[in-house]
Amino acid sequence: MASLIYAFDPNWSLSLVPSLSNICLHWIVNNFEENPIFEKLSQIQKDFVQERLSTSLPLHVTASLVPDGVYWKRCCKERWDICDVSHYGDSWKRMFFERHLENIIEGFIPEVTEPKTVLDLVPPCRNYIKKLDISQLLLPTKEPQLKKVEEKSDWSLKIDVDEPHVDHFDFSILLDKLTNLEELHLVYRVKQCGMSFEWAMFQMTDKDCKSLAYALKSCKTLKLFRLHQSHVDDEKCRLLVKYLLDHPSLRELDFSHNLIGDSAARAIGKLLTRSKLEVLNMCNNRISGPGAKAIAHALSSNSTLLVLNLRLNRVMDEGGQAIGKALLNNTTLSYLHLGGNDVTSVTAFALSKVLTENKTLKRINLSCNKLGEVGGKALAEAMARNSTITECDIRMTDIDEEAASTINKVVWANQSSEF
Structure with a gap:
C-alpha cells in the first residue's frame, strides 16, 4: 500500500501522518467549550493546547482551567496594543481580567447597560482582580431630572435645588464581591466628550457618593483608594471619610485635585486617629490654616503615617507652624510636601x-x-x-x-x- 501511495506522491512518507495523540489534542482544542479537558494533560500537551485555544472562549470555561501564561498573553495582545505585564505583577491572567472589567465599567451606561453585564463577570474574575483603574464613568443618556432640597445633617450632603440627578455606575453592587481587590483608582469624568461637554460629566453626584461610601466600607481588602479630579467638595469628602473610619486594611488615600476645604480636612484629621494610613495625598485642594491645623493635631499623635502631601493648598503660616509643631512629637513621618502653600x-x-x-x-x-x-x-x-x-x-x-x-x-x- 505504501508503495502505491508513493507512486502517486513521491514526497509522501509515514512521517507526514499525524500521530494519534496529535489528533486528540487538536480535537480537545476544537471542542474545549463542550469538553474542557486540561488538568489530565502533561505539561507539553498543556502548552500545545494553550497556544491554539480560541481567545473568544467563554470566560466561565477558561478562567478556572487555563493557568496564567501563553493563553492569557494571547488574549491580552489581541485586545490591547500596549500590554505592560509588569504593572500587573507579571501576570497575564490578572492583566486580562482587570482590564476587561475596567473596560466594561468604563463603557457602562446607567439605565441602559444591564448590571448583570458586570455581575456576570464576578465569578470567573474575582480571584484575579487586585486593582481597578477606572478612567471614565458615563452618565445616563436621558435628560437629567432636578432634585428636591433635602435637610442637611452633620454627615449628609447638601443638595442644591438645581443639581441634576445624573448618577454613574453604582460601585456598591460590585466591590464587596471582589474579595482580592487592593487598589481602586476613580475619576468621575467622560473622556473625549468634545462639543457635548457639561460640568456634570466631571463630578460625582450625591447618590454616587453615598453608594461609593457604602461600597468602600464593604471592601475589607482595600489598601489604596484614589479619587481625584472629580470635583469632590467638603460634604462629599466628609461622607466618604465617615465610612472609611476604622477601615481594617486601608493604607493609602489620595483625594488630590478636588475641591476639599477645611471642613473636610477636620474629618481627615479624625481619620488619621482612627485608621492605619501610611500615605495621605491632599494635593491641589482648598485646605487653609484651620484645616491644616486639624491635620497637624492628628499628626502629633499619629504613629503610622509616612507620607503627607499638602502641595498646592492654602495652609499659609497658620497651618505651616502647626505642622512644624506636630512634627516635634511625630516619630513616623518621613516625607512632607508643603510646596505652593504661601508659607x-x-x-x-x-x-x-x-x-x-x-x-x-x-x-x-x-x-x-x-x-x-x-x-x-x-x-x-x-x-x-x-x-x-x-x-x-x-x-x-x-x-x-x-x-x-x-x-x-x-x-x-x-x-x-x-x-
Whole structure:
C-alpha cells in the first residue's frame, strides 16, 4: 500500500501522518467549550493546547482551567496594543481580567447597560482582580431630572435645588464581591466628550457618593483608594471619610485635585486617629490654616503615617507652624510636601526646629513658597546639624544662594552616608 501511495506522491512518507495523540489534542482544542479537558494533560500537551485555544472562549470555561501564561498573553495582545505585564505583577491572567472589567465599567451606561453585564463577570474574575483603574464613568443618556432640597445633617450632603440627578455606575453592587481587590483608582469624568461637554460629566453626584461610601466600607481588602479630579467638595469628602473610619486594611488615600476645604480636612484629621494610613495625598485642594491645623493635631499623635502631601493648598503660616509643631512629637513621618502653600519665613523657623530635633523626617518639599533670605538662613543653620534629610526642595523660595548651597551640601552628605 505504501508503495502505491508513493507512486502517486513521491514526497509522501509515514512521517507526514499525524500521530494519534496529535489528533486528540487538536480535537480537545476544537471542542474545549463542550469538553474542557486540561488538568489530565502533561505539561507539553498543556502548552500545545494553550497556544491554539480560541481567545473568544467563554470566560466561565477558561478562567478556572487555563493557568496564567501563553493563553492569557494571547488574549491580552489581541485586545490591547500596549500590554505592560509588569504593572500587573507579571501576570497575564490578572492583566486580562482587570482590564476587561475596567473596560466594561468604563463603557457602562446607567439605565441602559444591564448590571448583570458586570455581575456576570464576578465569578470567573474575582480571584484575579487586585486593582481597578477606572478612567471614565458615563452618565445616563436621558435628560437629567432636578432634585428636591433635602435637610442637611452633620454627615449628609447638601443638595442644591438645581443639581441634576445624573448618577454613574453604582460601585456598591460590585466591590464587596471582589474579595482580592487592593487598589481602586476613580475619576468621575467622560473622556473625549468634545462639543457635548457639561460640568456634570466631571463630578460625582450625591447618590454616587453615598453608594461609593457604602461600597468602600464593604471592601475589607482595600489598601489604596484614589479619587481625584472629580470635583469632590467638603460634604462629599466628609461622607466618604465617615465610612472609611476604622477601615481594617486601608493604607493609602489620595483625594488630590478636588475641591476639599477645611471642613473636610477636620474629618481627615479624625481619620488619621482612627485608621492605619501610611500615605495621605491632599494635593491641589482648598485646605487653609484651620484645616491644616486639624491635620497637624492628628499628626502629633499619629504613629503610622509616612507620607503627607499638602502641595498646592492654602495652609499659609497658620497651618505651616502647626505642622512644624506636630512634627516635634511625630516619630513616623518621613516625607512632607508643603510646596505652593504661601508659607513664609515664619513656617521656615518652625520647620528649622524640626530639622534639628526630628530624626525620622527624610524628605521635605518647600518649593514655590516665600521663605526669603531670613527663612533660608534659619533652614541652613538647622540643616548644618541634621544627619537624616536626604531631599530638601527649596526651588523658587527666594532663598539666597549661600543658604541654598549650604542646604544642598548637607543633603548630598546625608545621601552619601546612606550608602
